[in-house]
Amino acid sequence: MGLLFRLAELLVVIVPLIGVLYAGFKAFSSYARRVGEAPASPAPEKTSEFDRPAGGDDAARWRAIARAVGAHEGTDARWLEYELDTAKLLDFPVMTDMREPLTMGFHKAKLRAEFHKPPRAEDLLDDPEAARQYLDAVEHYVTAFDAAEAEAVRRRRADFSRDEQQRIARAQNLLRLAADAAATPQERERAYGLARQELEGLIVLPDSTRAAIERGIAGEIDK
Structure with a gap:
């Protein structure tokens, strides 16, 4: 009988405690569900000086x-x-x-x-x-x-190899002559042709560079 009374006393203590814990669990679950269902707050938009008010x-x-x-x-x-x-x-x-x-x-x-x-x-x-x-x-x-x-x-x-560097150096000197207004048109034209040969397969001059040189030579020939 004593054992039964002790078990009964223990149940009297445990049952209310279980109820409290269960109620707390339900409350937490409800809160978590509401948080999950709530729409996320929009992230603040990035601004720059072009987004600011006028004035x-x-x-x-x-x-x-x-x-x-x-x-x-x-x-x-x-x-x-x-x-x-x-x-x-x-x-x-x-x-x-x-x-x-x-x-x-x-x-x-x-x-x-x-x-x-x-x-x-x-x-x-x-x-x-x-x-x-x-x-x-x-x-x-x-x-x-x-x-x-x-x-x-x-x-x-x-x-570039040593030989290629020498070719580039020769092309530089020839292009200087091709752009030299003091040289004759024939000298400039020949220098430009030789420079292009030296650079063949090594360096491609920009279109605008070639056009400027060729216009200068053509202008001297037309004079």
Whole structure:
């Protein structure tokens, strides 16, 4: 009998405790279910200076656009130096070697920046998305050009054999003569032809470089 009374007393203590635990479990399950079913709070949208209200921020937007246009034109000018100075171009042949990933990347980035450049910079003030695309394109263009130029300076003509480097050096001298207004048209034309022979299979001159030299020679012949 004593054992039965002890079991009964134990049940009196345990049953209420079980009830409390069960109630707590149900409450927690209900809370968890509500949390799971509740719609997630939308993440805050990313903002940029082009998403901010108009007014005082117009000046900041315009400064960003003006900086991008300046960086774009500045990088174009840096590339133009290579196209106009054939001696420099031949000192750093990687800059025209389209087999090089960095060189190819730079030219692709250049085209992208030109594509996104508006006829008037002011047009970007009223078009935040177009402005963002242009700024991103210019940043990529400048970065890609810097990388290609750094690689070209690092390698210079190291990828060419001694004989090939001598051919490039001869081509440099010949191209200087081809661009020399003091030389006769015949001398310039012959020098240009010999320079192209020296560079055959080594370096491809940009179209604009070849066109400038050929126009200069043709202009002297027509005089």
